[in-house]
Amino acid sequence: xxxxxxxxxxxxxxxxxxxxxxxxxxxxxxxxxxxxxxxxxxxxxxxxxxxxxxxxxxxxxxxxxxxxxxxxxxxxxxxxxxxxxxxxxxxxxxxxxxxxxxxxxxxxxxxxxxxxxxxxxxxxxxxxxxxxxxxxxxxxxxxxxxxxxxxxxxxxxxxxxxxxxxxxxxxxxxxxxxxxxxxxxxxxxxxxxxxxxxxxxxxxxxxxxxxxxxxxxxxxxxxxxxxxxxxxxxxxxxxxxxxxxxxxxxxxxxxxx
Amino acid sequence: xxxxxxxxxxxxxxxxxxxxxxxxxxxxxxxxxxxxxxxxxxxxxxxxxxxxxxxxxxxxxxxxxxxxxxxxxxxxxxxxxxxxxxxxxxxxxxxxxxxxxxxxxxxxxxxxxxxxxxxxxxxxxxxxxxxxxxxxxxxxxxxxxxxxxxxxxxxxxxxxxxxxxxxxxxxxxxxxxxxxxxxxxxxxxxxxxxxxxxxxxxxxxxxxxxxxxxxxxxxxxxxxxxxxxxxxxxxxxxxxxxxxxxxxxxxxxxxxxxxxxxxxxxxxxxxxxxxxxxxxxxxxxxxxxxxxxxxxxxxxxxxxxxxxxxxxxxxxxxxxxxxxxxxxxxxxxxxxxxxxxxxxxxxxxxxxxxxxxxxxxxxxxxxxxxxxxxxxxxxxxxxxxxxxxxxxxxxxxxxxxxxxxx
Numbered sequence: 190x191x192x193x194x195x196x197x198x199x200x201x202x203x204x205x206x207x208x209x210x211x212x213x214x215x216x217x218x219x220x221x222x223x224x225x226x227x228x229x230x231x232x233x234x235x236x237x238x239x240x241x242x243x244x245x246x247x248x249x250x251x252x253x254x255x256x257x258x259x260x261x262x263x264x265x266x267x268x269x270x271x272x273x274x275x276x277x278x279x280x281x282x283x284x285x286x287x288x289x290x291x292x293x294x295x296x297x298x299x300x301x302x303x304x305x306x307x308x309x310x311x312x313x314x315x316x317x318x319x320x321x322x323x324x325x326x327x328x329x330x331x332x333x334x335x336x337x338x339x340x341x342x343x344x345x346x347x348x349x350x351x352x353x354x355x356x357x358x359x360x361x362x363x364x365x366x367x368x369x370x371x372x373x374x375x376x377x378x379x380x381x382x383x384x385x386x387x388x389x390x391x392x393x394x395x396x397x398x399x400x401x402x403x404x405x406x407x408x409x410x411x412x413x414x415x416x417x418x419x420x421x422x423x424x425x426x427x428x429x430x431x432x433x434x435x436x437x438x439x440x441x442x443x444x445x446x
Numbered sequence: 447x448x449x450x451x452x453x454x455x456x457x458x459x460x461x462x463x464x465x466x467x468x469x470x471x472x473x474x475x476x477x478x479x480x481x482x483x484x485x486x487x488x489x490x491x492x493x494x495x496x497x498x499x500x501x502x503x504x505x506x507x508x509x510x511x512x513x514x515x516x517x518x519x520x521x522x523x524x525x526x527x528x529x530x531x532x533x534x535x536x537x538x539x540x541x542x543x544x545x546x547x548x549x550x551x552x553x554x555x556x557x558x559x560x561x562x563x564x565x566x567x568x569x570x571x572x573x574x575x576x577x578x579x580x581x582x583x584x585x586x587x588x589x590x591x592x593x594x595x596x597x598x599x600x601x602x603x604x605x606x607x608x609x610x611x612x613x614x615x616x617x618x619x620x621x622x623x624x625x626x627x628x629x630x631x632x633x634x635x636x637x638x639x640x641x642x643x644x645x646x647x648x649x650x651x652x653x654x655x656x657x658x659x660x661x662x663x664x665x666x667x668x669x670x671x672x673x674x675x676x677x678x679x680x681x682x683x684x685x686x687x688x689x690x691x692x693x694x695x696x697x698x699x700x701x702x703x704x705x706x707x708x709x710x711x712x713x714x715x716x717x718x719x720x721x722x723x724x725x726x727x728x729x730x731x732x733x734x735x736x737x738x739x740x741x742x743x744x745x746x747x748x749x750x751x752x753x754x755x756x757x758x759x760x761x762x763x764x765x766x767x768x769x770x771x772x773x774x775x776x777x778x779x780x781x782x783x784x785x786x787x788x789x790x791x792x793x794x795x796x797x798x799x800x801x802x803x804x805x806x807x808x809x810x811x812x813x814x815x816x817x818x819x820x821x822x823x824x825x826x827x828x829x830x831x832x833x834x835x836x837x838x839x840x841x842x843x844x845x846x847x848x849x850x851x852x
Contacts, residue, residue, distance in 0.1 A: 241809050244801055269811035281806040285827030286820055294820065295810035337824070354810060 190257075191216040192393055193362055198251035200239045209235040211418035212251070217393050217411075219361060224396040224404055226429065227415035228437040233397045234278055236415070237366040240395075241275040242268050255362065270299055272361030276351040276368050283338040288350065289320060291338045292357050299358060323356040327383050344371035352383045363387070364395045369403035381406030401429040414440060448547055454555045458569025461560035468563055477744040477776050478686055478715040483658065488602035488630035490571050494519030495597040501625045502593050503650055503845045504838060510588040510617075511536040511578075515605055516597045516626075518573040529586055535579040536590060539606055542577045549579050553608050557636035557664050564660040564686070568604050568634045575606035575633070578619060582612030582640065589618035589646075589835075596629035596657065607635035607663075611643035611671075618646040618835070625681060628656035637665040639673060641695060646674045648838055652845070653681040655712060662688040669695030669724070676833045677704040678842045680849050684713040691720055693727035693755075703832040704733040705842070707849040708741035708773075718747040718762070722788075726757035733764045734829040736822055736850060737773035748780040751788050758788040766796040767825050769850075822850050 193216065200210040209232045217223050227233050239246050240253060242265035253260040260268055283291055293316055300309045320334060327349050339347050348368055355363055365384070369377055384407050388394060396407060404412075404426070412428040413420045416437060422428065432440060467485065468475040495517040499505070511525040513536070520538035529536070535546060543550060560566035576592050596603045611617060623631065631653060639645055645665075653659045659682035665673050673691060691700035700720060708714045720729035735743050749760045766775035777794035799821050807817035826846055833839040 241805075243805055264814065265805055265808040266811050266813050266817070269809055275809050277806065277809075281800075281803045283803070283807070283820075283824055285824030285831070291810075291820075294816070295812055298811040298813065298816070358810065 191218040192256055193217040194254040196252050196254075198239070198253065199249045200235060200246045201249055203245050203247045208249070209246070209418055210239065213418075213420060215413065215420065217362070217395060219393045220390045221411065222388065222394045222396065222407060222409045223411045223413065224398060224409040224429070225413050225415050226398055226401070226432060229399065231415045231437075232418040233399075233415055234366055237275055237364045237395075237397050240364055241265055241273060266298070269358070274355050274358055274360030274363045276348070276355060276363065276365045278367040278370065280339050280347040280351055282340040282342075284340050286338055287335050288338050289334040292320060292354060295354065296357055319357060323353055326356065326386060327353055328379050329353060345373065345376040348372055348380055349376065352380050356383065356387055359387075361391060362393045362395070364397065366397045367399065368396070369398055369400065377403065377406065401433055404429050416440070448544060450547070450551055451543065455570050458555065458560045458566045462563060462566035462570055465563040465566060474717060474746065478684065478713065485630065488600060490573065490602045490604055491518035491598060492573055493517065494521045494574070496521055497597055499593045499595055499624055501652065502591075502622050503652065503841050504620050504622060504648070505591060505593070507837065508588050509591045510534075510586050511590045513537065513576055513590075513592045515574055515576075515592075515594045515603075517601060517603060520574050526588070532584045533581040534584060534586060535577060537577060538574055539577045539608060540574040546577060546579070549610060550577065550608055553610060553636050553638055554606075557638065557666060558634045558662045562662065564632050565634050565662045568606065568632050568662075571604045572606035572634070573604050576608065578609045578617070580611045580615040580617045583614045584612070585616040586618075589620050591620045591622075593622045593624055594631070594633070595624040595626035596631060596654070597626055598629070599627040600629055602630040602632065605631065605633035607633065609635070609637040609645070611639045611645055613640040614642045615640070616644040618648070620648045620650070620838070622650045623653050623659065623681065625652055625654045628654045630658045632660040633662075635661070635663040637663070637673070639665065639667045639671040641669045641671055643668070643671040644674070645672070646834065647676070648833070649675075649677045650842070650845070651677070651679040651681055651687065655681060655683060655710065657682050659685040659687065661685075662690070664688070664690040664692070665700065666692045666694050667698040667700055670697045671695065672699040673701065674834065675700070675702045676838075676842070677702070678846060679704065679706040679714055679716070680846055682712065682714070684715070686715040686717060688717045690718065691729060693720075693722050693724055693729060696724045696726050698724065698727045700727075700729045701832065702729075702731045703829045705826045705829045705846055706733070706735040706743065707738070707846050708735065708743050709738040709849060711740050713742045713744075715744040716746075718745070720747070720749045720760055720762065722749070722751045722755040722758045722760060725755055727755065728759045729761070731762040732829050732832065734826055735764070735766045735775060736769060736826065737766060737775055738769045738851070740770070740772045742773065743775045744778075745776070746778040746780070747792075748782060749790050749792070751783040751785055751790065753784045755785050756787040758785070758790065760788070760790045761792070763793040765794070765825070767822060768796055768798050769822070819847075819850065823847055
């Protein structure tokens with residue numbers, strides 16, 4: 190059985206009848222990179238939020254199974270400790286909490302997640318070393334670690350810090366929501382380099398993107414096209430090129446008919 | 447007792463009598479009701495009550511001087527010999543009143559006048575408090591620690607503080623109002639900074655949750671002098687605290703940072719002024735509060751820019767984090783500007799913890815309660831990080847966070 194199984198997933202905006210996801214089926218195993226592509230408003234970001242347990246959506250039907258566990262029974266923090274990671278399209282500023290403190294709290298929350306739930310905080314020198322290495326890989330200036338997380342950061346900086354958190358938390362499933370948006374070519378190269386460096390047999394990656402640009406740097410095994418809350422087509426990497434020429438509208442038309 | 451002092455007490459008593467206890471129809475008391483409070487039932491303590499102070503947040507470590515006032519008088523005071531040798535005066539105001547009349551007379555009752563009921567009452571009835579004088583050019587590195595406590599339940603403590611810094615003098619004064627017993631505390635602090643002086647003033651109001659706390663702190667800041675004022679209000683049942691700065695000299699700076707946490711049915715009322723009477727002065731006020739349960743906070747802040755105070759740079763903000771739907775925060779910012787070429791900005795907000803921000807933190811594995819606590823601490827930290835002394839900052843952070851149950 191694949192590590193992530195999404196079956197017939199339907200989701201609404203919480204407290205409303207507006208259905209955004211209209212029956213999604215998807216399977217992904219560790220070691221694989223999948224991309225979900227689709228036009229604006231197709232439900233891409235909703236899918237990433239629903240996977241992570243965003244309180245603004247309500248799952249009305251279907252299931253999400255990760256490593257045999259039903260994610261829908263778990264709060265966002267539990268999902269994270271189970272190995273999920275979401276790189277936000279619009280990361281939040283956390284005023285008054287430094288990058289280093291925030292990441293250390295998160296790392297310690299993960300270490301605490303063991304069977305006995307006991308505290309096992311990471312030793313400070315070890316944490317510093319890991320953080321420094323990850324910052325170097327992402328070409329982030331050392332002095333940034335003492336700043337409030339994302340507070341006054343540029344769009345590109347925020348994206349780098351999402352990947353920095355990913356590097357420190359070592360997820361089993363990384364969901365990258367429009368991580369390429371707002372990045373210039375250099376930043377895209379650095380961020381993609383980071384993702385590739387973290388990728389391996391123990392991690393699966395779900396890239397959510399509007400453009401195929403990031404797929405020139407991070408090569409997907411599978412591509413799924415999401416239109417109006419449904420996956421209308423799945424295929425190999427060549428699908429991205431096809432989309433580039435035909436566009437989503439054309440593709441949606443031919444699939445529906 | 448000196449005649450001048452007697453004359454002032456008499457004037458203050460007359461004014462207090464004439465003013466009477468304010469009601470909701472007085473503009474400054476619109477949000478703070480004193481109805482039903484029987485001030486007469488609190489007998490003013492005339493004497494000190496011996497004993498150790500308990501509950502001080504910043505009492506640890508080395509100090510240039512220490513002073514404790516319990517009930518009506520100072521019970522303990524000490525001053526490092528080498529600091530005293532530099533001409534620094536630090537000690538009980540009652541004890542030093544005659545000897546240092548020349549220092550006190552120009553300040554007492556002139557910085558904080560008798561035009562408001564509680565200040566006037568204090569002018570008539572104050573029993574003791576602090577006199578701190580740092581002569582011109584003297585820079586005292588270690589902080590002075592002072593504490594005020596009601597030790598006898600249901601009594602009134604009338605405390606008074608006078609601080610004068612000579613030209614170029616530097617000092618740090620910590621003023622803690624301890625939990626002690628429930629009662630009625632009323633006080634006035636008058637601070638005068640001469641040219642290029644630098645005062646760090648830290649006020650912790652942690653009075654008993656059943657206490658009434660009234661205070662009028664006012665500072666006058668001369669040319670190129672700096673007041674770095676931090677306030678932390680976590681105690682008392684109700685009352686009003688005035689925090690006023692008057693920038694009398696060109697190029698002077700007054701920075702005022704405050705954090706407060708109010709829970710239960712407690713009520714906190716903070717009244718601030720930033721008065722620009724000279725050109726090119728800077729004032730910067732940041733108040734951040736956390737409200738729980740059915741608690742209430744009121745902040746009224748006015749920036750006044752006098753005619754001719756061109757180049758003024760004034761800022762004020764009050765932000766409140768509402769952790770309960772039944773809590774309430776009122777922010778009343780105000781600008782009174784009588785000159786051109788000034789920069790005055792203000793902002794006020796009140797809102798709950800952002801659920802999306804909480805989701806962001808939880809998506810990193812941080813449990814809900816911890817995430818909420820982190821958001822609250824981060825919120826307060828923005829005001830606390832303005833406190834230059836790291837030890838004071840950390841102690842205050844711990845003290846305020848103890849009040850946050852999440």
